[in-house]
Each structure stands twice: as structure tokens, then as C-alpha cells.
Amino acid sequence: MDSVKPLAVVTGASSGIGLALAGQFARHGFDLVVCAEDAGVAAAADRLRGLGAAVTAVRADLATYDGVEQLYSAVLATRRPVAAAALNAGVGAGGAFTDVDLADHARIIDLNISSTVHLAHRLLRAMLAEDDGRLLITSSVAAMAPGPYQSVYNASKSFLQSLALGLREELRDSGVTVTSLMPGATATAFFHRAGMDDTRLGRMPKDDAAEVARDAFTALMHGRERVVAGSVRSKVLGTAVKVLPDRLKATGQRYLSRPRPGRSRTS
Numbered sequence: 001m002d003s004v005k006p007l008a009v010v011t012g013a014s015s016g017i018g019l020a021l022a023g024q025f026a027r028h029g030f031d032l033v034v035c036a037e038d039a040g041v042a043a044a045a046d047r048l049r050g051l052g053a054a055v056t057a058v059r060a061d062l063a064t065y066d067g068v069e070q071l072y073s074a075v076l077a078t079r080r081p082v083a084a085a086a087l088n089a090g091v092g093a094g095g096a097f098t099d100v101d102l103a104d105h106a107r108i109i110d111l112n113i114s115s116t117v118h119l120a121h122r123l124l125r126a127m128l129a130e131d132d133g134r135l136l137i138t139s140s141v142a143a144m145a146p147g148p149y150q151s152v153y154n155a156s157k158s159f160l161q162s163l164a165l166g167l168r169e170e171l172r173d174s175g176v177t178v179t180s181l182m183p184g185a186t187a188t189a190f191f192h193r194a195g196m197d198d199t200r201l202g203r204m205p206k207d208d209a210a211e212v213a214r215d216a217f218t219a220l221m222h223g224r225e226r227v228v229a230g231s232v233r234s235k236v237l238g239t240a241v242k243v244l245p246d247r248l249k250a251t252g253q254r255y256l257s258r259p260r261p262g263r264s265r266t267s
């Protein structure tokens with residue numbers, strides 16, 4: 001990857017918001033290291049090359065320590081500084097807390113939380129050595145609300161929101177910025193993968209991932225603290241969740257996330 005272009009790292013780049021984010025980087029003159037768990041990352045990399053970027057595709061399970069190290073080794077192998085990174089890979093699991101397998105809860109924690117802390121630690125050390133870099137952490141408007149029927153997911157996003165804001169303040173005298181991306185409900189594979197097709201949230205109209213990624217990229221490049229990305233509906237929701245009491249937010253989330261009675265998580 002001999003190039004004078006800046007380099008960006010995007011996780012969860014094979015579909016949805018991550019693929020759209022990677023597209024933004026490619027269109028704005030970045031080369032890329034992209035990561036996802038499954039074989040689809042190779043096809044995503046080909047699409048991104050079609051936008052003019054040099055792309056390294058890494059297939060790794062970021063829910064494991066070794067998977068994160070595998071990705072970071074590929075970043076080091078480019079021998080280029082990382083100008084920007086989007087820590088975006090994430091999963092959910094809808095359903096009553098005790099109905100969802102413990103392994104699925106653990107996977108949310110391993111991927112959404114542990115891998116983000118791990119990769120942020122590696123990347124921020126390198127960015128601070130250059131005194132330059134932009135880090136995007138995909139949180140959610142769900143970070144601001146209790147999450148009945150997806151409690152572990154919402155809690156993981158609250159963790160990421162706090163992490164992003166804390167790191168941002170810690171680094172404010174450096175050339176490194178941290179931005180929290182807070183999408184509302186977005187049309188991706190997320191809800192199906194989380195077994196939430198049969199919830200009101202799963203069936204409701206959703207934002208376009210391309211629009212979310214455009215807003216996110218602009219906020220990241222301007223070094224903003226956070227961005228509630230996507231439609232006007234999501235931006236209004238993003239404002240409402242700041243002021244509504246937790247009890248009310250919990251009731252609203254319960255209405256949206258509760259599986260239809262008598263249906264299994266995956267039906």
C-alpha cells in the first residue's frame with residue numbers, strides 16, 4: 001500500500017453503516033483497512049476499490065482478543081499512520097434477558113465493548129505518537145435509554161458513549177479527536193441478526209445507512225463530540241432522549257422491542 005493518501009480503519013465494514021462509512025472514506029481520498037468476520041468483507045473491499053481506494057481486507061472475529069490483534073497486525077503491516085478509524089462492528093440480541101442465551105449476551109460484551117476498548121487502546125497510542133488522528137466510535141441513540149428486551153445491547157452502547165466522551169476530554173489538548181456516532185434505527189441487517197424482525201422496532205421505518213454515514217463522516221472530520229446521524233425523525237429522537245425521564249424511555253423502548261407474544265426470538 002505505497003500511497004500518499006491518508007489511511008482509515010473501519011470495523012464492521014462488510015455491510016450496513018460500516019460499509020457506508022468505508023465508502024465515505026474512499027470517496028474522500030482515503031485508503032482503507034477494513035474488517036469483518038465473514039467472507040463478505042472481500043466483496044466489500046472490491047466495491048471500495050472501485051471507488052479509488054487501496055484496500056486491505058481483514059477477516060477476523062473481533063469478539064476475540066486474537067481477532068483484534070490480527071486486525072491491528074494488518075494495520076501495522078501497512079507501515080502507515082492511521083489518520084482515522086471507525087470502531088463500528090457491533091451486534092445485538094433481542095428478547096427477554098433470560099430467554100436469550102448467555103453466550104449471545106457475552107458476544108455483545110466481547111464485540112461491542114471489549115474489542116472497542118482493545119482497538120481504541122492500540123490505535124490511540126499510535127495516533128498520539130503522531131499527535132494526529134480522528135476516532136469514531138459507533139454508539140447509538142439507544143445509549144441514552146434503558147433497553148428492555150435488549151438490555152445488554154443498550155448497556156453496551158451506554159458504555160461506548162461514556163468511553164467516547166471520556167476519551168475525548170482526556171485528549172482535548174492533543175491533535176487527536178474522538179467522536180461518538182449515535183444512529184437511530186437504520187435499515188441494515190442489524191435487526192434481523194438480533195432476532196428482532198418480529199418487534200415494532202424491527203418493522204418500523206428506518207434511516208438510510210448512506211445518510212447516517214454522510215453525517216458521521218462530516219462530524220468526524222470536523223472533530224465534533226457527537227452526532228445523532230440520519231433522518232429528522234432520529235435527530236428529534238436524539239434530542240428527546242436527552243430530556244425524557246428514564247422511566248418513560250424504558251416504557252417506550254419496551255413497547256418497541258418486545259417480541260410479539262408467543263413468538264420466538266428468531267421467528
Ligand SMILES: NC(=O)c1ccc[n+]([C@@H]2O[C@H](COP(=O)([O-])OP(=O)(O)OC[C@H]3O[C@@H](n4cnc5c(N)ncnc54)[C@H](OP(=O)(O)O)[C@@H]3O)[C@@H](O)[C@H]2O)c1
Pocket residue numbers: 011012013014015016017018035036037038039040041060061062063088089090091092111138139140141182183184185186187188189190191193
Ligand atoms: N442499524 C441500526 O439501527 C443501528 C442503530 C444504532 C447503532 N447501530 C450500530 O451500528 C453498528 C453497525 O451495525 P449495522 O446496523 O450496520 O449492522 P450490520 O449491517 O449487521 O453490520 C454489522 C457489521 O459488523 C460486523 N461484525 C459482526 N460481528 C463481528 C465480529 N465478531 N467480528 C468482526 N466483525 C463483526 C459484520 O460483519 P459480518 O457480517 O462479517 O459478521 C458487519 O460488517 C453496530 O455497532 C450497531 O450497534 C446500528
